[in-house]
Structure formats: structure tokens, C-alpha cells
Amino acid sequence: MIAPCYDSYMNWKYWASGFLLLIVLGIAYYGLSPLFINIELNEELPQGTSQSEMSPSAEVVGTTGHPASGTARVIRDGENTYLRYENFKTINGPDLFVYLATDKDATEFINLGALKATEGNVNYEIPAGTDLSKYKYALIWCRAFGVLFNSAKLPDF
Numbered sequence: 001m002i003a004p005c006y007d008s009y010m011n012w013k014y015w016a017s018g019f020l021l022l023i024v025l026g027i028a029y030y031g032l033s034p035l036f037i038n039i040e041l042n043e044e045l046p047q048g049t050s051q052s053e054m055s056p057s058a059e060v061v062g063t064t065g066h067p068a069s070g071t072a073r074v075i076r077d078g079e080n081t082y083l084r085y086e087n088f089k090t091i092n093g094p095d096l097f098v099y100l101a102t103d104k105d106a107t108e109f110i111n112l113g114a115l116k117a118t119e120g121n122v123n124y125e126i127p128a129g130t131d132l133s134k135y136k137y138a139l140i141w142c143r144a145f146g147v148l149f150n151s152a153k154l155p156d157f
Contacts, residue, residue, distance in 0.1 A: 037118075039092070042121050043121055046123060055074040055157035056157075057071035058152040061152065062090065063148050063149060063151075066091055066147075068149065074157045080125055083100065083112060083126055084122070084123050090150055093149060097111055097113065097140075097142075098113060099111055100130065101135060104137055106148070109141075110126070110130060112125070137154065
């Protein structure tokens with residue numbers, strides 16, 4: 001009489017262990033798989049952009065565990081304003097977004113959209129009316145974990 005009860009208890013433990021393992025593997029895949037995916041994109045400068053409509057470039061600086069290189073600058077093409085990354089390279093990650101922020105902690109920021117590429121030359125349109133004297137940092141931010149991947153302190157323009 002004890003054996004059937006013991007068997008059903010063991011069966012339940014195996015199912016629970018298997019389910020827990022699937023959850024752990026899913027979380028690990030979500031967090032780690034983007035690290036192995038590199039996306040290269042080389043967008044042209046916005047049409048009609050002259051040298052006088054570009055800010056000086058700022059160096060992109062990575063953080064511990066998130067190396068990065070390249071430059072960032074602000075570009076105006078008459079009507080629109082863009083944040084442009086040039087010769088940019090970073091590692092990928094889950095849920096990465098490009099922010100214009102008042103500081104490196106992203107306490108106040110404007111979301112410019114999801115990261116388009118981990119390598120290359122990439123443009124992000126800045127919303128009209130954005131006060132660039134207030135938002136001095138370009139950040140690559142992981143929303144899922146609230147982690148800064150890299151930053152560039154933008155010069156006055």
C-alpha cells in the first residue's frame with residue numbers, strides 16, 4: 001500500500017523538476033542569446049546634411065562587461081534632428097534601447113527606439129522640440145534589467 005503513494009509522489013517531483021528546469025533554461029536563453037547575435041547596419045547621412053549641421057563627435061564609452069567603441073553626434077538636416085552613431089560597435093543584449101538622457105542613470109530620458117544595430121553607422125530621429133541643452137547623454141540602455149550598456153556625453157550644439 002505504501003508503494004503506490006510513493007510512486008505518485010516521485011512522479012510529481014520529476015514533473016515539477018522538469019518544469020522548473022524549463023523555466024530556468026528559458027530565462028537563460030532570453031538573457032544570453034542576444035550576446036551572440038551581431039547586427040551590422042550602415043545608414044547614409046540624412047540627405048542634405050552639410051558639415052555645419054553636425055555637432056562635434058563624442059566618444060562612445062562602454063561599461064564593465066559591455067565594451068563599446070565609436071562616436072555619437074547630433075545632426076540637423078533642416079527639418080529633422082538625428083542622433084548618429086558612427087563606426088559604432090557594442091555587444092548585443094536583451095531589450096536594448098537608445099535614450100537621450102539628462103544623466104547616465106536614465107532618471108529622465110527620451111526613448112529614441114530599439115537598438116537597430118550592434119555595428120556600423122546608425123541614425124535615430126530625435127523628436128521635434130527636444131531641448132538638447134538638457135539631454136546631454138546618448139545611452140544604450142537595457143530595459144529588461146535596468147542596466148547601462150554604453151554612453152556618450154554629447155557636446156553643445
